[in-house]
Amino acid sequence: MNRETILMLVGPDYEDLEVWYPKLRLEAAGFEVPVAGMGEKSYLGKHGYPCPVDGHAREFMSATLAGIIAPGGWAPDKLRRDPTVLNLVREVHANGGLVATICHGPWILISAGIVKGRRMTSTVGIRDDVVNAGAIWVDEPVVVDGNLISSRTPKDLPAFGEALVGWLSHRADRA
Numbered sequence: 587m588n589r590e591t592i593l594m595l596v597g598p599d600y601e602d603l604e605v606w607y608p609k610l611r612l613e614a615a616g617f618e619v620p621v622a623g624m625g626e627k628s629y630l631g632k633h634g635y636p637c638p639v640d641g642h643a644r645e646f647m648s649a650t651l652a653g654i655i656a657p658g659g660w661a662p663d664k665l666r667r668d669p670t671v672l673n674l675v676r677e678v679h680a681n682g683g684l685v686a687t688i689c690h691g692p693w694i695l696i697s698a699g700i701v702k703g704r705r706m707t708s709t710v711g712i713r714d715d716v717v718n719a720g721a722i723w724v725d726e727p728v729v730v731d732g733n734l735i736s737s738r739t740p741k742d743l744p745a746f747g748e749a750l751v752g753w754l755s756h757r758a759d760r761a
Contacts, residue, residue: 594657596622600657655750687735690708693715706721
């Protein structure tokens with residue numbers, strides 16, 4: 587079975603639930619979800635949960651990915667400074683792959699320059715950042731705009747997980 591791969595980005599002080607819930611949800615649906623970081627072998631979440639990393643972001647090729655997920659916490663503030671991470675997000679987006687984000691994760695998409703004119707959500711704490719980057723911010727649990735899926739906070743994870751699996755399953759049906 588050739589399983590589709592969705593790359594999970596992670597860095598220091600990631601939001602524990604926003605990494606593990608979608609990762610496990612997608613794996614249960616039959617997708618492969620490796621974790622990419624910026625060079626460390628493991629990161630601690632905001633709540634102290636360790637996350638082993640499968641490789642540096644530069645080790646993953648966009649052409650092999652069905653999508654990429656940028657979870658929240660404080661990790662996006664570090665990840666958005668890494669040119670390799672930003673290029674990978676841009677390439678997955680340009681290839682029409684899934685680009686999903688939650689909470690503070692849109693910081694990465696903003697720095698990658700892919701949100702202008704897109705309808706999306708985030709934690710209210712970065713609403714101004716999203717709007718100033720040219721996106722149309724809405725206060726909904728999950729927003730799907732083409733290949734971009736966004737969500738607000740951990741309380742919205744069930745809707746986020748459902749949207750991820752639904753979008754990817756629909757994509758697989760078209761292939």
